Amino acid sequence: MKRRLTILGSTGSIGLQALEVVRSYPGRFEVVGLSAKGNTSILREQVREFEPPYIALESGDIRTFEDLETKKLMGYGAAASLAEVPSDIVLNGIVGFAGLAATVAALKAGNTVALANKESLVVGGEWVMRLAKSTPIIPVDSEHSAIFQCLAGRIEGEVRELLLTASGGPFFGYTKEELRRIGPEDALKHPTWRMGPKITIDSATLMNKGLEAIEAHHLFDVPFDGIRIVVHRQSIVHGGVIFKDRAAILHAALPDMRIAIAHAILYPERIDVEDEPVGFKEATWTFEEPQQEVFRCLPLAAQAGKAGGAYPVALNAANEIAVEAFLDRRIQFLHIPDIVEEVLDVVPEFGAMDSMEVIKAVDRWARQVAEKAVLRGTQ
Numbered sequence: 602m603k604r605r606l607t608i609l610g611s612t613g614s615i616g617l618q619a620l621e622v623v624r625s626y627p628g629r630f631e632v633v634g635l636s637a638k639g640n641t642s643i644l645r646e647q648v649r650e651f652e653p654p655y656i657a658l659e660s661g662d663i664r665t666f667e668d669l670e671t672k673k674l675m676g677y678g679a680a681a682s683l684a685e686v687p688s689d690i691v692l693n694g695i696v697g698f699a700g701l702a703a704t705v706a707a708l709k710a711g712n713t714v715a716l717a718n719k720e721s722l723v724v725g726g727e728w729v730m731r732l733a734k735s736t737p738i739i740p741v742d743s744e745h746s747a748i749f750q751c752l753a754g755r756i757e758g759e760v761r762e763l764l765l766t767a768s769g770g771p772f773f774g775y776t777k778e779e780l781r782r783i784g785p786e787d788a789l790k791h792p793t794w795r796m797g798p799k800i801t802i803d804s805a806t807l808m809n810k811g812l813e814a815i816e817a818h819h820l821f822d823v824p825f826d827g828i829r830i831v832v833h834r835q836s837i838v839h840g841g842v843i844f845k846d847r848a849a850i851l852h853a854a855l856p857d858m859r860i861a862i863a864h865a866i867l868y869p870e871r872i873d874v875e876d877e878p879v880g881f882k883e884a885t886w887t888f889e890e891p892q893q894e895v896f897r898c899l900p901l902a903a904q905a906g907k908a909g910g911a912y913p914v915a916l917n918a919a920n921e922i923a924v925e926a927f928l929d930r931r932i933q934f935l936h937i938p939d940i941v942e943e944v945l946d947v948v949p950e951f952g953a954m955d956s957m958e959v960i961k962a963v964d965r966w967a968r969q970v971a972e973k974a975v976l977r978g979t980q
């Protein structure tokens with residue numbers, strides 16, 4: 602039977618790769634809806650090819666789609682409205698805080714979520730996981746997909762630690778002095794993955810791994826001390842589980858997001874791919890400690906994750922502002938953790954993060970504080 606699939610953020614890196622999977626398996630999927638922020642030209646091409654009954658566009662000219670027969674959801678919150686349309690699986694490939702509303706909307710509507718938007722769990726972890734008690738979330742992030750697969754069939758109480766691997770990004774081994782000189786063009790060159798700009802910068806600062814630790818904490822209900830991060834330059838082992846008896850199960854696959862995406866959107870089936878598996882030819886696998894004193898975003902994320910409440914929301918917002926400012930050449934690479942730290946240092950009491958209103962209030966507050974820090978840094 603065809604699987605009804607909705608893809609949020611279909612014009613981005615995750616969305617485009619998800620559509621490659623759909624294209625490779627004709628007859629397996631029925632595309633229910635596609636969404637973008639404002640990239641009307643790519644979305645138009647996708648609508649012509651996949652003929653979804655729904656599209657959602659946050660901004661941009663909806664007249665681009667006038668001649669196409671599809672129901673058009675338009676404006677702020679359009680992706681969240683699309684997420685509510687009945688579907689077997691909603692793949693959330695939106696980047697940043699904007700993805701939270703869609704994750705929540707899909708879960709509330711009873712649509713299983715294939716989650717790439719890690720920010721949903723960073724900012725709304727406890728709330729989102731409460732909703733996920735009745736509607737499943739299948740992880741798409743390769744590390745979480747790896748852990749999810751290693752945990753399959755295990756029983757509670759067997760796990761000692763989760764293992765999250767990091768590629769180390771393009772600047773692994775650099776000193777702070779060397780990091781002072783790098784620009785967005787250097788940071789956008791990731792050694793092993795091709796991804797959107799925000800996550801590529803997050804990978805270079807190691808904030809991505811920090812966000813992923815918070816994501817893993819919520820998804821798998823493990824304390825932060827039970828999550829071990831190691832740098833694995835080859836990006837073949839994506840994650841694993843270390844058990845009570847000191848045995849570990851690791852997950853290995855080529856660094857190709859289509860593998861994790863296909864796993865999530867077809868779960869529990871596995872597709873047959875006639876291609877070279879894993880990377881046994883490049884059989885040297887190394888595992889090293891991350892340089893926490895150089896890549897300060899990693900300990901900052903751990904600190905915010907452990908503090909909980911408003912802290913992870915503030916961390917995420919400050920990071921989004923800082924990354925944008927770095928990409929616009931308004932701040933230097935090493936200012937990214939400075940700005941995040943400045944915001945974390947002044948987080949006031951906001952109460953429990955159990956509604957969109959509260960989470961949005963913290964997000965707005967943190968963005969303002971971060972913007973001021975960016976301005977001060979550029980004066």
Ligand SMILES: NC(=O)c1ccc[n+]([C@@H]2O[C@H](COP(=O)([O-])OP(=O)(O)OC[C@H]3O[C@@H](n4cnc5c(N)ncnc54)[C@H](OP(=O)(O)O)[C@@H]3O)[C@@H](O)[C@H]2O)c1
Pocket residue numbers: 609610611612613614615616636637638639640641659680693694695696697699717718719720741742743794795796797798799800858
């Ligand atoms: N790329 C990867 O390999 C990878 C791997 C693991 C996890 N992830 C996670 O997956 C998510 C997406 O990453 P990506 O690399 O695919 O990002 P991306 O290439 O920048 O794509 C982002 C997508 O989200 C849409 N979008 C942006 N802002 C939006 C908003 N305010 N409302 C609605 N839609 C919006 C964009 O639409 P427009 O094109 O119209 O701007 C685009 O379709 C991130 O959370 C990332 O951490 C990505």
